Amino acid sequence: MFNKRIVTRIVSLLLIGTIKFSAAATVTPERLVAQVQQAAQEQLKRHAELANWAEPQFTVEVVRNTRPIGPCAQPPRVEPADVRTPARMRFVAICPDQGGWRYEFVTRAKISAKVAVAANDLSTGKILSAEDVLLERHDISGMPDSFSDLTAVQDMATRRTIRAGDVLRQNMLVAPTLVKRGDAVRIVAKSDQIEVSMAGEALDGGGRGATIRVKNASGVTIRARVTEMGQVEPAD
Structure with a gap:
């Protein structure tokens, strides 16, 4: 005959195991939506950092998927599918079980x-x-x-x-045009404390930072970057 204490212990372990399995197998729509919402919030934070948004604020709405959600023995993961447009992004929820499911979610953000x-x-x-x-x-x-x-x-x-x-x-x-085609320009090359300049003629027009063709005083065409009105620097 089994010892009563041993039987009680076995029953207790079985109950604990059953509870754990049921919790792992239960994936509620609310929990999955919250997981997608969190993933969208994190993606928006990355967008904000890359775009240098000043004091960004955003709210996220997850468009509900009408398909029923099946059981999953392991915690599902959420991966970005298309996050190019922050105001409307797509995510995929994946059950990592063998032959598990995939559900697509769309998020709408107000930024x-x-x-x-x-x-x-x-x-x-x-x-x-x-x-x-x-x-x-x-x-x-x-x-x-x-x-x-x-x-x-x-x-x-x-x-x-x-x-x-x-x-x-x-x-x-x-960018305003600082150099026009045909303009006389000053080509300035700097290296450490040394500055060398020579005259040239712009063969293209452009604003600050634009790379244009310039013919120097020796008749050689070079690529130059517009730095200010009537002035360029060698681009190479």
């Missing part, structure tokens, strides 16, 4: 941050100064090309008329 806006009405071709822009919090869910750094838009030129309060976006601005 706000402090971004550059026009401080006053700006005419077409206006070169921006510090007085023309300011930072305000706006919903940028559909505006991933906005600016959170005011210095990034200064010295840029407007492509069209912009009204006061409008969020500045990349397609609204262009």
Whole structure:
């Protein structure tokens, strides 16, 4: 006859094992949605760091999958499927069991941050100064090309008329042309404390940072980078 204490211990272990197995096998829709939501939040934080969003805030909604969720003996994992557009991302929940399931989820995010806006009405071709822009919090869910750094838009030129309060976006601005084709330019090469310059002629036009062709005083065509009005530096 079994000892009563041993029987009690075996029953206790069996009950504990059953409880553990049931907990592992139960995957509720709510728990899976929370896992997807957490993955989306983490992905948005990465986007915010890469885009240098100023004081970002976001809320995430997970679009419910209507398919029934099957049992899974192991904790399911969530992987990104398409996170190129922060406002609408896709994730896949995977049960790692042999022959386990895969469910796709879509997340919608509302994102706000402090971004550059026009401080006053700006005419077409206006070169921006510090007085023309300011930072305000706006919903940028559909505006991933906005600016959170005011210095990034200064010295840029407007492509069209912009009204006061409008969020500045990349397609609204262009680097102003500092060198035009045919302009006489100064080619400046610097190395440590040594600076050498010579005259040249621009064969292309461009704004700050643009790489253009320049013919130097010796008649040799070189690739040069525009640094300021009428001045370039060797690009190679």
